[in-house]
Amino acid sequence: MRIADVLAVPVRGGFFTDDQAAILAGAEHDGFGYAGAPVTPGFTAIRQPAQALSVLLVLEDGSVEHGDCAAVQYSGVGGRDPVFDAVAARDVVLRQVAPLLRGRDVSGFRPVAEELAQLPVHTAIGYGVSQALLAVAARHQRRTMAEVVRDEYATGVELAAVPLYGQTGDDRYANAEKMLLHRVDVLPHGLFNSLALIGTQGERLADYLRWLVARAGELAPGHRPRLHVDVYGTLGLAFGGDVGAVAAYLAALGEACAPFELAVEHPVDGGDRAGQIAVSAALRTELARRGSGVRVVVDEWCNTADDVRAFLAADAADVVQVKTPDLGSLTHTVEALLAVRAAGVEAFCGGTCAETERSAQVTAHVAMACGASQVLAKPGMGLDEGLMVVGNEMARTLALAGTR
Structure with missing residues (x-):
């Protein structure tokens, strides 16, 4: 050809x-x-x-x-x-x-x-x-x-649907309720991208998650999604970069979210790759010392396959977002996802709301082939559309592959 x-x-x-x-x-x-x-x-x-x-x-x-x-x-x-x-x-x-x-x-x-x-x-x-x-x-x-x-790539994976991760965008309440009704696997992202949104001491984020836990019991009884919020480094701003204070806050947040698991993406910004690796590793160590099961998700400053390997070598993540547009050629996405899995860390095949339906469809295949732990429902911020594009592509793929 x-x-x-x-x-x-x-x-x-x-x-x-x-x-x-x-x-x-x-x-x-x-x-x-x-x-x-x-x-x-x-x-x-x-x-x-x-x-x-x-x-x-x-x-x-x-x-x-x-x-x-x-x-x-x-x-x-x-x-x-x-x-x-x-x-x-x-x-x-x-x-x-x-x-x-x-x-x-x-x-x-x-x-x-x-x-x-x-x-x-x-x-x-x-x-x-x-x-x-x-x-x-x-x-x-x-x-x-x-x-x-x-x-x-000899991934050794048996093709299966990958858990979907939905993102609310700015419509944090209505879209979170949609996710619960859809019984989405991982939710809500939340787009907490400013100090005003989380509160000067994280109180608004805590209030939101308490609301979400209560609403889950009302709208989706028996459903146990992973709670995953992205805070864009704002907890570092709220607590003056004090890793111990951030860890204490996250541990309390994890307890408030029980019985749901909690993963928090980019709690503190390290300023560059080395700084991000150091602060993420320190935060994981402090959470473990406190006996907290809150997972640290890395995103910013972890953009290339080499970056991913550096974070893994430093034991600096519980979940790595392999953000597909940032890695360039898809061969790098495959390499990164496989490296994360091999390290025993959760491999999140991510991306962005700014992509297209085509890139979402193709990366759904990559997520399945590499055994990712979750995949972003994309593109857009309407939620339903991304769930449809990625979820339906995985369903069709399994139907076809299952005939062989």
Whole structure:
């Protein structure tokens, strides 16, 4: 199976791109947007529509497969690539990537994906092009993308549906109730991205979780989801960077959430990779000393396969979010997920609300093939749509793979 041509067209992302630094500095909502000027380079507003680039591989038999280049909602911070510009990326794809692919035999995925990973391009480009390459390999082999990844990387996984993780966006109450009614496996994310939202001493976050526990008993009796909230480093701000104080707060929060398990993503920001590894490891040690079962989830500053290995080596995480757009070519996502599993740590195949339905579908296959512990329901912030896109893709994949 050879590639005859490469096309690229700008398309819409599933949500918006937000200037996290400006929000953490206190930018306030102005309707759906934010008031004030952005502070992170590349932003023209604190909130702006997410861009994506659809890359279409035209095959020698006239058939077409595609993938979508997309970046995360909070670009340009935490060691990530800058805000994604789809028009500029189209030129890069046509000028640098297309000549490497035209005429190439792509009956397999891994060799060309690894070659793509070496190109010095925005991570979003490697991400989208590799999705298309995986789809082409699956078409040629007449198998699902999950089967291709499982076999080419010898993951040893029996394909199964991966627990879904929903995110509420700013609509923390109604969308959490939707998740309970849907009996979502992991919830609610919560988008606690400012000190005002969690409270100066974390009291508003605690109140929210107590409400959620009570509401779970009312709306979904007998359902035991994992509670997983993302606080974007705000607990470090609330407690002045005191790891002991953060651990004491989290331990109390875990007790308040019983009988549900609690995982907290990015409690404290370490400022760079080394700092993040140090503070995450210290926080895990302090939680263990207190006998707390609260899990520490790492995200910021853990963007590449090398970053993931560094966090694992330092025993700095209970759960690692492998944030798919940040790793570039999907071969890095596979490597990272497998490394996390091999270390006995929970491998969260994540991503962002700013992606597209195509990137969500493809990464659902990768999550299944690598035996991830949970997968993000994406794209968008409406919840139902992401649950449908990722959940339905996994269901169809299992139905097909089960016939073989």
